Amino acid sequence: MSFFTDPEVLLGTKLLEIVYILIGLVSFNTGIKNALDEKNPSRLGTAIFWCSLGIVLAFGRWIPPIINGILIIVMTIPAILNKVKSGEQDEPTEKEMAQAYNEIGMKIFIPALAMGVSAIIFAIFTDLGALVGVSFGVLIAMVILRIYSERNSLKVFLDDSERFLSLVGPLSMLPMLLASLGAIFTEAGVGEVIAQIVGNIIPEGNVNIGIVVYALGMMLFTMIMGNAFAAITVMTVGIGGPFVLKYGANPALVGMLALTCGYCGTLLTPMAANFNIVPVAILDMEDEMGVIKNQVIPSLFLIVFQIAYMIMFK
Amino acid sequence: MEWIKLIGVFIVILGFALKLDSILIILVASIVTALVGNMGITGLLETFGTSFVANRSMAIFILIMLVTGTLERNGLRNAASDLISKVKGASPGKIIGIYGIMRGIFAAFNVGFGGVAGFIRPIILPMAIGAVESKGEKIHEDHLEEIKGMASGMENVAWFFCQVLFIGGAGGLLVQSTLASLGYNVELIELAKVEIPVSIFALAVTIIYYYLKDKKLMKKYYGASLREGK
Numbered sequence: 001m002s003f004f005t006d007p008e009v010l011l012g013t014k015l016l017e018i019v020y021i022l023i024g025l026v027s028f029n030t031g032i033k034n035a036l037d038e039k040n041p042s043r044l045g046t047a048i049f050w051c052s053l054g055i056v057l058a059f060g061r062w063i064p065p066i067i068n069g070i071l072i073i074v075m076t077i078p079a080i081l082n083k084v085k086s087g088e089q090d091e092p093t094e095k096e097m098a099q100a101y102n103e104i105g106m107k108i109f110i111p112a113l114a115m116g117v118s119a120i121i122f123a124i125f126t127d128l129g130a131l132v133g134v135s136f137g138v139l140i141a142m143v144i145l146r147i148y149s150e151r152n153s154l155k156v157f158l159d160d161s162e163r164f165l166s167l168v169g170p171l172s173m174l175p176m177l178l179a180s181l182g183a184i185f186t187e188a189g190v191g192e193v194i195a196q197i198v199g200n201i202i203p204e205g206n207v208n209i210g211i212v213v214y215a216l217g218m219m220l221f222t223m224i225m226g227n228a229f230a231a232i233t234v235m236t237v238g239i240g241g242p243f244v245l246k247y248g249a250n251p252a253l254v255g256m257l258a259l260t261c262g263y264c265g266t267l268l269t270p271m272a273a274n275f276n277i278v279p280v281a282i283l284d285m286e287d288e289m290g291v292i293k294n295q296v297i298p299s300l301f302l303i304v305f306q307i308a309y310m311i312m313f314k
Numbered sequence: 315m316e317w318i319k320l321i322g323v324f325i326v327i328l329g330f331a332l333k334l335d336s337i338l339i340i341l342v343a344s345i346v347t348a349l350v351g352n353m354g355i356t357g358l359l360e361t362f363g364t365s366f367v368a369n370r371s372m373a374i375f376i377l378i379m380l381v382t383g384t385l386e387r388n389g390l391r392n393a394a395s396d397l398i399s400k401v402k403g404a405s406p407g408k409i410i411g412i413y414g415i416m417r418g419i420f421a422a423f424n425v426g427f428g429g430v431a432g433f434i435r436p437i438i439l440p441m442a443i444g445a446v447e448s449k450g451e452k453i454h455e456d457h458l459e460e461i462k463g464m465a466s467g468m469e470n471v472a473w474f475f476c477q478v479l480f481i482g483g484a485g486g487l488l489v490q491s492t493l494a495s496l497g498y499n500v501e502l503i504e505l506a507k508v509e510i511p512v513s514i515f516a517l518a519v520t521i522i523y524y525y526l527k528d529k530k531l532m533k534k535y536y537g538a539s540l541r542e543g544k
Contacts (some may be wrong), residue, residue: 016371023376057376060367069359072366073341080338092387101389101396108393112385115378116423119481123503130481130502131371134378141381145388152384160383165376170337175484176372177340179491183365184344184358185322186495188351193316194323225330229484233492234323241496251498255489256478256505260512263474267467271330279430279466283439286459291470294463298471298520305515 003061012128017061019135024058027051030162037087045083049075049170072180079170086166090159104148111141111148175229182233194238202243210243211254211310218258219265219303226271228262235262249314257306264303267295322347372487378424386428394420394427395437406442406461407528410468411521413438417472418517422479429473434465446536454535464524475516478509 004014031050034040052075060068078084101108115137122133145152165172185191202209217239221231240258245251266272269292276291287293322343329339348358394416401412417427427433442461446453478485486505493500 019374019377020370023370023373026376026380027373056366057370057373060363060370063363063367065360065363065367066356068363068367069361070363072362073359076337076341080335080341082335097387097389097392099389100387101392104388106393106397108385108388108390111381112390112420112425113423115381116425116480120503123481123501131374134374134482138377138380141385145381145384149388152388156387157380157384160387161376161379164379164383172375174336174340175488176366176369177337179369179372179488180362180365181322181326181340181344181347182492183495184347184351184353184361187357187361188319188322188347188353189316190319190322190347190351193319196316224327227330229488230326230330232488234326236489236492237496245493245496245498250508251493252500252504253508255493255498255500256486256508257512259485259489260475260478260509266474267470275470276466279434279462279469282430282435283462283466285462287463290459290463291466294460294467294524295470297523298467298516301519302475302512302516305519306512309511 010127012126012132015128015132019132020060021058022135024054024056026054026158026161027057027165028054029158030054030165033159033162034085034087034166040085040087042078042083042085043087045078045081046085046087046166049078049084050165053173075173076170076177079173084170086163086169089163089166091163100149107148111144114138114141114144174227178227178229178233182237185234186237190234191237191241194234195242198239198243204243205247207244207247207249207314208311210239210247211249211314212307214239214244214254214258215261215303215307215310218262219268222262222265223269223271226266226269226273228259228266231262231265232259244314249310253313254310257310261303261306264299264306267299268292318350319347321350369487369491371482371491372484374482374487375484382426385425390425391427391433391437394433398437399441404441404445404448405528405532406445406457406464407525407532409438409442409445410461410465410524410528413465414468414472414517414521414524417469418476418513421473421476422513424477424480424483426473430466430469434469438465446532449536451536457531457535460527460531464528468520468524471516471520475509476513479506479513481506 027050031047035043035047040046052071056068056071115134118137119130119133122128123130142157202213218231218235221235222228225231244254270277279291280288325343325346326339398412398416401409443453477483481502486502489505490500
């Protein structure tokens with residue numbers, strides 16, 4: 001409690017901590033609901049995953065790092081053993097959705113856009129931060145939906161969030177786990193080793209060549225791994241930092257575009273199965289590479305555009 | 315023997331190539347890297363705990379899910395399909411292009427319509443087929459195959475390159491934390507701003523390419539009879 005009453009702590013930081021507690025509670029709700037769901041084939045594993053995640057998210061600030069570390073390892077075990085499942089799901093029927101659309105109509109876009117608008121407003125006009133803005137937008141959207149229809153009770157929101165979270169499952173944690181892997185790489189000195197190797201190939205101090213290697217490296221490494229999120233930490237610590245940013249290039253521009261250069265790789269690889277192979281099955285296509293083939297030209301245009309953009313505005 | 319530190323990177327590459335469980339790969343790579351980097355088990359757990367808590371912002375999507383499902387329940391997808399069906403003089407290329415614009419704008423606000431399974435297959439494909447049939451033609455199988463590929467490509471390009479405009483999206487948050495670990499502190503809004511030209515270029519180049527490609531295909535498969543119809 002002393003944290004929230006401490007006048008030294010910024011209001012934005014306090015509010016963000018409340019946001020994390022809410023996120024933790026939503027995650028906890030998912031765990032408890034699945035634990036009580038007799039239709040869930042793996043009640044215990046699912047509950048362990050979502051509840052320990054909820055604890056770390058809600059109270060991580062006050063828990064010693066080593067305990068957080070243990071909780072995260074505990075959380076990954078049911079995920080690895082494929083014991084995080086979804087139970088009974090109360091999906092909306094086509095009829096229900098069509099009926100709601102008849103009542104609400106195009107006004108449904110107002111709450112849908114609330115989060116993004118709120119994030120922009122908070123980021124530009126307040127010191128509270130974009131994430132507090134997103135959260136405020138979620139609240140606004142819930143209130144508007146409730147005004148549109150009495151049926152949208154708190155229980156409906158909680159049940160629907162549980163339905164979607166269970167659907168996405170543990171893989172939703174991938175960006176956070178990859179960020180942690182990146183932290184371990186950095187701590188163990190992996191970046192320096194890569195920097196040494198790359199340093200033998202490209203001349204130090206030539207930022208333009210650094211940018212080209214960083215961008216193409218992101219694209220190729222993403223093609224191999226099938227995931228730009230997995231590539232960004234290693235490539236940034238190993239190449240982006242020592243060969244581009246160190247010489248004064250704009251970190252927001254180069255760092256962020258490196259990620260979207262990685263996305264050019266995502267468009268070209270069957271390793272990104274969710275985006276390029278699963279649609280082939282969903283749409284009953286003849287050619288397994290049918291989606292990728294249609295993405296080659298846009299992807300090549302985009303990588304050239306992004307490299308030029310980075311070099312011109314670094 | 316500094317090179318041994320790269321073993322974690324190779325575990326990740328190998329693991330993804332062998333299509334092993336992603337979380338398992340990350341865990342094994344972390345443990346092995348921590349051990350060869352002389353961090354020990356305590357160092358591993360502490361780094362994991364600290365980093366995960368520092369990156370809790372990436373879990374913001376959990377809060378967003380409080381409205382995602384309920385928006386769908388209240389007819390968001392129906393509204394989107396109604397919006398896109400207002401296209402005049404429809405051809406498959408035009409429908410895919412309009413969908414790209416709509417998808418891109420809403421992606422910037424982190425609003426999805428169900429992806430390939432939830433939107434392309436049930437809504438965009440029938441519309442594209444309908445557009446060909448309304449010209450008195452039966453859709454050619456090869457043309458249909460290309461339409462499927464282009465619609466999926468539009469879906470991917472619009473989502474990838476416009477979702478980065480959402481302030482608080484996973485991509486921006488990961489870049490922010492990666493840069494912070496190197497000592498560069500950047501605001502989320504700056505990260506979104508630099509992507510604006512990329513998003514516009516991505517949408518424009520893909521829409522134009524698919525539009526021209528579809529026009530060529532229309533001519534190739536139905537050219538002669540279309541002219542006769544006139």
